Amino acid sequence: MEKRRNVPKIRFDGFFDDIDSAHNQDIRDEIEKALQKLNKTENVKHIYREILNAIDNKKINPDEDVFVVKRRYFTQARNHMIEAFATTWFVDKNELYSSAIQYMVGADPIPNIGSIIDSKRFDQYKVVHPEAKPLRYGPEMKRQWRKTLDECVVPLDDELK
Numbered sequence: 001m002e003k004r005r006n007v008p009k010i011r012f013d014g015f016f017d018d019i020d021s022a023h024n025q026d027i028r029d030e031i032e033k034a035l036q037k038l039n040k041t042e043n044v045k046h047i048y049r050e051i052l053n054a055i056d057n058k059k060i061n062p063d064e065d066v067f068v069v070k071r072r073y074f075t076q077a078r079n080h081m082i083e084a085f086a087t088t089w090f091v092d093k094n095e096l097y098s099s100a101i102q103y104m105v106g107a108d109p110i111p112n113i114g115s116i117i118d119s120k121r122f123d124q125y126k127v128v129h130p131e132a133k134p135l136r137y138g139p140e141m142k143r144q145w146r147k148t149l150d151e152c153v154v155p156l157d158d159e160l161k
Contacts, residue, residue, distance in 0.1 A: 001059050029073050038071040044146040069161060089141045092119035096145070100157075103149050110146055117142070 007111060031052070051073055054060045062067055077129050086093035094118045102111035112118075117138055126132050 026155055041151065043077070043152050044159055045156050047073050047156070047159070064088045074159045076158050078160075081148060081152045081156070085145065089144070090121040090125040091116050091141070095141065099145070100149060100153050103154065105150055105154055110142065110149070113145070114144060 031048065035048065040048075046078070051060070051069060054069075078100075082096045083093050085091075086096055090117075094110055095118075099110060099112035099116060120141070122132075122134055122137055125137065
């Protein structure tokens with residue numbers, strides 16, 4: 001069994017005591033500038049704004065560890081992206097999760113892409129998209145999955161590291 005390091009917890013209590021609110025425009029402007037300098041994607045910026053709004057609206061317990069909050073928000077966003085893709089393209093979400101865990105930007109082929117394609121339910125996709133062609137569905141779904149991985153899933157995962 002691995003020993004746990006004694007890492008001090010970082011908490012929110014007292015974090016915003018010297019300012020009126022995290023919603024204070026000066027503070028938000030500073031956070032936005034920092035995010036711009038760090039070259040974060042819009043998805044990542046959006047999650048940080050959600051966290052700030054939750055702090056403002058007292059939806060986050062001030063005693064809660066910052067890293068726990070961050071992990072919860074980014075994991076929920078990542079899971080939502082994967083599940084939305086599964087719903088849109090009528091493929092198995094578990095196959096997408098398996099692919100996402102293994103994926104590294106630029107990987108070719110996309111990990112687990114064969115199982116994702118095998119899990120497709122084109123007949124159900126065709127009901128929603130009557131103009132869809134079977135020979136175009138697979139390649140387009142694959143392109144969109146790579147785009148989702150590169151632009152959404154990987155940046156969210158990077159924030160969890």
